[in-house]
Amino acid sequence: MATLEIRDLHVSVEAENGPREILKGVDLTVKQGETHAIMGPNGSGKSTLAYSLAGHPKYTVTGGSVLLDGEDVLEMSVDERARAGVFLAMQYPVEVPGVSVSNFLRTAATAVRGEAPKLRLWVKEVKEAMAALQMDPAFAERNVNEGFSGGEKKRHEILQLELLKPKVAILDETDSGLDVDALRIVSEGINRVRSSGEVGTLLVTHYTRILRYIKPDYVHVFAGGRIVESGGAELADKLEAEGYEAYVKGGASE
Numbered sequence: 741m742a743t744l745e746i747r748d749l750h751v752s753v754e755a756e757n758g759p760r761e762i763l764k765g766v767d768l769t770v771k772q773g774e775t776h777a778i779m780g781p782n783g784s785g786k787s788t789l790a791y792s793l794a795g796h797p798k799y800t801v802t803g804g805s806v807l808l809d810g811e812d813v814l815e816m817s818v819d820e821r822a823r824a825g826v827f828l829a830m831q832y833p834v835e836v837p838g839v840s841v842s843n844f845l846r847t848a849a850t851a852v853r854g855e856a857p858k859l860r861l862w863v864k865e866v867k868e869a870m871a872a873l874q875m876d877p878a879f880a881e882r883n884v885n886e887g888f889s890g891g892e893k894k895r896h897e898i899l900q901l902e903l904l905k906p907k908v909a910i911l912d913e914t915d916s917g918l919d920v921d922a923l924r925i926v927s928e929g930i931n932r933v934r935s936s937g938e939v940g941t942l943l944v945t946h947y948t949r950i951l952r953y954i955k956p957d958y959v960h961v962f963a964g965g966r967i968v969e970s971g972g973a974e975l976a977d978k979l980e981a982e983g984y985e986a987y988v989k990g991g992a993s994e
């Protein structure tokens with residue numbers, strides 16, 4: 741069973757006046773089949789955690805470790821992480837000019853699987869996954885992120901998730917900018933992937949609303965660059981009622 745182990749992770753970014761520590765000792769274990777919600781105020785470092793796990797070059801790990809089934813993730817390139825089964829749905833995905841969704845997905849699948857999927861099977865797989873997400877088939881021929889609406893970007897992320905079948909999925913603010921219908925469809929997509937029992941999910945969010953559709957096994961409060969409280973799904977209800985103030989004022993923030 742795949743396990744992602746984050747131990748005392750410290751991460752800095754290069755700010756104008758020198759390096760600035762954003763993550764200040766994150767400890768978290770995510771096992772295959774589990775869903776962990778990471779919730780916290782804006783600026784607490786949630787996206788920094790997501791990008792650091794994916795290997796974004798802007799973030800420098802200054803301490804701690806990240807292991808996937810005992811393998812050192814921090815030693816891996818971005819591509820190697822993807823191949824090892826770490827998936828990050830980008831909070832603000834970039835445009836990829838001149839590359840269609842269909843080609844982009846096949847390239848990604850080839851990178852992750854280590855060989856190009858057989859074209860006919862692949863076309864069928866993509867069609868089915870798109871239908872499940874209630875996406876127009878014409879979407880496959882559009883250029884990646886070019887003129888995508890917020891909802892289309894999110895569906896595209898979940899489409900990647902369904903097709904790439906990672907061991908660990910990091911979903912950063914997947915719920916932001918979605919109307920109620922899109923939120924439901926996207927959540928159903930995530931739940932389909934979860935129900936395989938084969939993926940560990942790290943659901944990063946500021947708001948509790950997506951948790952009405954996706955029941956997490958664990959909820960972690962993130963403040964000041966670390967996890968300051970962990971609990972079950974009921975912790976999200978408490979956050980919905982009380983907000984993050986107690987954690988920020990309590991000195992958990994910087």
Ligand code: ADP
Nearest residue numbers: 753754755762781782783784785786787788789
């Ligand atoms: P969250 O996702 O929880 O809103 P982020 O991880 O985006 O938080 O940001 C955490 C903190 O790190 C914020 O104070 C933010 O301004 C700061 N930060 C993130 N990236 C950079 C950067 N490249 N340079 C300077 N500060 C940064």
Ligand code: MG
Nearest residue numbers: 748750764765
């Ligand atoms: Mg520490």
Ligand code: MG
Nearest residue numbers: 786787831913
């Ligand atoms: Mg963020």
